[in-house]
Amino acid sequence: MKSSCLLAGCALLGLSLAACGSGSIPDPGTRTEDAQIVDLDNLLITVNGRVELLPEASRLLSAQGQPPPALAGLPLVIEEPLRVGVSDPSATFGVGTLFEDGGFSISDIPVRDVHLSLAASLEHEGFVRASTIVFDTAFTGSRPRTDVIDARVWALPVAFHEALTRAVGPEALRVHTEGRAQTLVEAGFVLGRVVDETGKPMAGARVRLDRGELADRIYYPSEDLAHAGQGGTSAHGLFLYVHSGADAETFRVGLHGTETYVWRNAGATPGRGLVITLFPGTYAP
Template identity: 75%
Template sequence: MKSSCLLACCALLGLNVVACGPGSMPDPGTRTENAQIVDLDNLLITVNGRAELLPEAARWLAEQGQPPASLAGLPLVIEEPLRVGVNDASATFGAGTLGEDDGFSISDVQVKDIHLSLSAGVLHESLARSSTIIFDTAFTGARPRTDVIDARVWALPVAFHDALTRAVGEEAVLAHTEGRARTLQEAGFVLGRVVDARGQPVSGARVRLERGDLADRLYYPSEDLSRAGQEGTSANGLFLYVHSGAEVETFRLSIHGSEDYVWRNAGAMPGHGLVLSLFPGTIAP
């Protein structure tokens, strides 16, 4: 494990001692004088939820006359994206298989090694290698202390990934990666959805990166995916961050002109896509 890289990333993103350190007392807000100390070093949680095709991907496939593929029976992994990015052998915290209703429940997920976030990804040759953030320490400043329930995991069909690559353009991908990659998958990418409090896509939103030197890597796919500009989200609310195709990068992002959208953790690495939704407040719609 490249522990020095992990610690550096924690420091870069300003995580406090709780996020990268030992257990502590439960969150305030209720009476805690009789509460037990939470031992994060030995805490095991259950993660459950449902996997679906990204709504915009399902809509695009339908427009192309392609029926959505079933995800039932496919493998799903729970992992730490940062650890995946540094090829850490302990990056995976759990694994399971999607049920007939595309649901999953994975128990005995140990949280002590989570640094920034917990994500889940569906694995299949017809899907781009990606994972969806299902717990972000940006909201709490700490690792999970309870089960993660009703998580929503978005799967990206390879055909949809290819359409996004064409929208950005091979020339742009080559430029951002200094010739290392021609596709988003090869370069590494973040695919985000900007939604409102009802979960509906937000048009005209502009993503704000805490690292201003990375701002030129942001793109906003048009509603029909025919192109990708750099002005703001279209009616689909999507944005793309194109990675360099080199070592892992971590950063935080939010939305320009709105304090309702809190800063979120994100990262990018070659060969992998990260999917997340930006929504107002701290509870997903």
């Protein structure tokens, strides 16, 4: 999907959100009887949570005898991934610094320009540039109306990205990118985790996209990250979408064989990754 199409999609979504009326739909986790009407055009919220290494990345580093990279003091950006993908200069909503324990709290985030989602992005030496979705309009059809609290953001060390690149393999990357990229981050990628209602990774899950022509770009890394197939998730529940290394694409992600996993907004653009967790229902475990 070309950049012009993405921008058109933003405009259409913006119209549909505006039609809902200010604060007409509560966020996930908000009791409807307690929801208050707010002015979405002027609302500022706080996003807080914690950044951690993806568990599979921690295990890989440990197996390689590498210490986990430090997170304290690193900058964290709150942004709209869709708008980053089309190089929108207004895609960044706020910047903060990680606490000693990896926690963060970034305030004064304007919600008026959110189209599909909010994400927290970490970019620093030793890590691959990647964003984690912390709010998705797929659940509500509305922009955030309250603070985003206890968000979990996953950091991807370079060594983990290198392992995933090897698992997918140079031939698959060459085919999917028409020779434009030799690594996942050069191509652009989505890294997903499928979990059950308790938050436990789910083996045997098969991801589906709402755009069938992109289905062959889904891969499932093996439990030891030595290779990647296209049959279903291993015990860690991970899947990968390999982008083309060209214009940004947007799509929705769900699971085959179940309606309990809500369709989620996702997208990919060269030079960065997007991390998303798929869980049943509308409340993160």
